[in-house]
């Protein structure tokens with residue numbers, strides 16, 4: 001099986017609200033969708049991620065970024081109009097990200113740590129993960145928890161399943177993640193998104209190379 005590449009584009013998001021140049025690349029239905037988001041920062045992050053995705057896809061296809069087709073499945077996963085391409089976006093705090101690949105892909109960035117108390121961890125981690133996180137040093141624990149969450153979200157997005165995947169069933173301690181009911185595991189890789197944050201990208205493929213642009 002050949003190596004599959006995934007392109008990840010990271011976009012810093014300032015507080016200035018969605019940029020006109022980003023909005024101009026989005027179709028009316030996406031702009032309407034953005035307008036429904038109450039939080040201006042959230043609108044800005046989502047617009048930045050989708051505009052970055054269209055620019056990336058446009059450059060790969062040799063097309064105007066405003067002309068590339070990206071729709072959504074019933075579960076909310078992005079669907080690239082061009083056959084044989086998959087995409088994903090994520091946004092958190094002051095960062096947006098998009099990922100593009102020739103296999104189903106999921107990306108996640110986390111600016112805050114999920115709850116680390118034992119009851120919360122037991123809800124979204126496997127017993128082996130809970131034990132491993134329990135062994136992390138007090139200073140490294142938050143980062144380890146955030147990294148695990150980012151990996152799980154990336155895998156869930158690559159599967160296109162969102163909330164349908166019980167996170168506790170996804171053990172993300174290693175680079176290949178077994179998914180209940182599937183024969184082949186999903187590959188997951190950390191993406192360096194700076195101190196105090198975590199990022200991950202997952203691909204439905206075994207051998208993966210990640211190309212990150214900032």
Ligand SMILES: CC(C)(COP(=O)(O)OP(=O)(O)OC[C@H]1O[C@@H](n2cnc3c(N)ncnc32)[C@H](O)[C@@H]1OP(=O)(O)O)[C@@H](O)C(=O)NCCC(=O)NCCS
Pocket residue numbers: 046047049075076077078088089090091092107108109123124153156157158159160161162163164165166167168
């Ligand atoms: C779908 C999900 C992954 C989105 O994550 P989030 O933290 O809300 O937001 P992110 O910034 O990471 O990602 C948002 C993007 O995910 C994408 N997305 C939404 N549903 C998706 C799906 N089913 N598959 C793939 N991608 C999806 C969207 O493109 C969205 O961005 P947009 O609205 O700007 O287009 C998340 O809501 C989810 O399902 N989490 C599962 C949590 C869980 O299972 N918990 C159980 C234990 S507590």
